[in-house]
Amino acid sequence: MIRLHHVPGARSFRILWLLEELGLDYEVQNWRLDDGSTRSAAFRALSPMGRIPVLEWDGLTISESGAILQTLLERHPDSGLAPAVTAPDRPRFLEWLHFAETQAPILEQLNIQHIFLRPVEARSPVLMKLLTKRLEVTMKVMETALENRKTLMESGFSGADVMLGFNIPAVFRFVRRDSYPRLSAYAEAMAARPAYIRAMARAGADTLYTRDFYETPNV
Ligand SMILES: N[C@@H](CCC(=O)N[C@@H](CS)C(=O)NCC(=O)O)C(=O)O
Incomplete structure (x- = not known):
């Protein structure tokens, strides 16, 4: 069982995209950052840091998108998405x-x-x-x-x-x-x-940016 704790637009998209690249089955549990739910005891039990993403995977619960990605790739060494641990690169x-x-x-x-x-x-x-x-x-x-x-x-x-x-x-x-x-x-x-497009379809709408571009003030 793989369950990704996700917020549309958040770094959990990295994991959604990777899960699609790896062709794995997973479920997504959506959270919001603006309703206090990630400060709840239920969420803190999953992620003491209170951050998204969190991945639950066969009894393992892990935060930090980089650590999750590295763990997934180490457990799928044939994916071709990471050099072997001893490879020069x-x-x-x-x-x-x-x-x-x-x-x-x-x-x-x-x-x-x-x-x-x-x-x-x-x-x-x-x-x-x-x-x-x-x-x-x-x-x-x-x-x-x-x-x-x-x-x-x-x-x-x-x-x-x-x-x-x-x-x-x-x-x-x-x-x-x-x-x-x-x-x-x-x-x-x-x-x-294709994996990015599939991940976008599951990710949900990111409502953070309401403008295409945010101008840097000229100071
Ligand atoms: N280095 C962490 C950062 C995680 C992080 O800050 N996630 C944001 C969403 S993209 C978050 O949960 N923010 C909630 C907060 O700052 O309280 C990672 O890569 O997973």
Whole structure:
């Protein structure tokens, strides 16, 4: 039995997408982040950190999208979605995997600054600008990596693309695509994968972003 605890638009999409890539049967339990339910005792029993995603899998309950993804791939070594533990490119794979959680918290902070923080006077244009610049640094790393290949790993599509591919649509809410043609094409290629499309169909609507683009204040 595999049960994914999920919120539309949240990092649990990475796991939904991976489960589809692996062709596994699973159920999805939906939660909301705006009704206090992830602070309930029932949810804290699953995830003491109170965060989404959580995966229940044959008696194991595990949080942290990167750890869940790595565990699933280690238990499906024939998937071709991760280099073997002793392979020379394994460290590079792990580097990308964890880099996704260097980039995602910058997005989280931008969401707070542009969308959540009230009153609006509490928002900081200087911080918005700084965060956008930090986001661009992470994007440039990816743009450079994609210079001679279509995936983050030279060996082809992998779990690293699932971790970071999830981030990219949100990245383009804050930084225009024009300077990132390869990253833009990469986002489109990821979104065209059949497993991604199936995962989107199960994910439910993300209602976070009400604008296509959030302009960085000119300060
Ligand atoms: N590093 C964690 C981050 C998990 C995380 O922060 N998830 C968000 C949703 S994308 C969440 O649960 N937020 C609720 C909160 O911050 O209280 C992971 O990759 O799973």
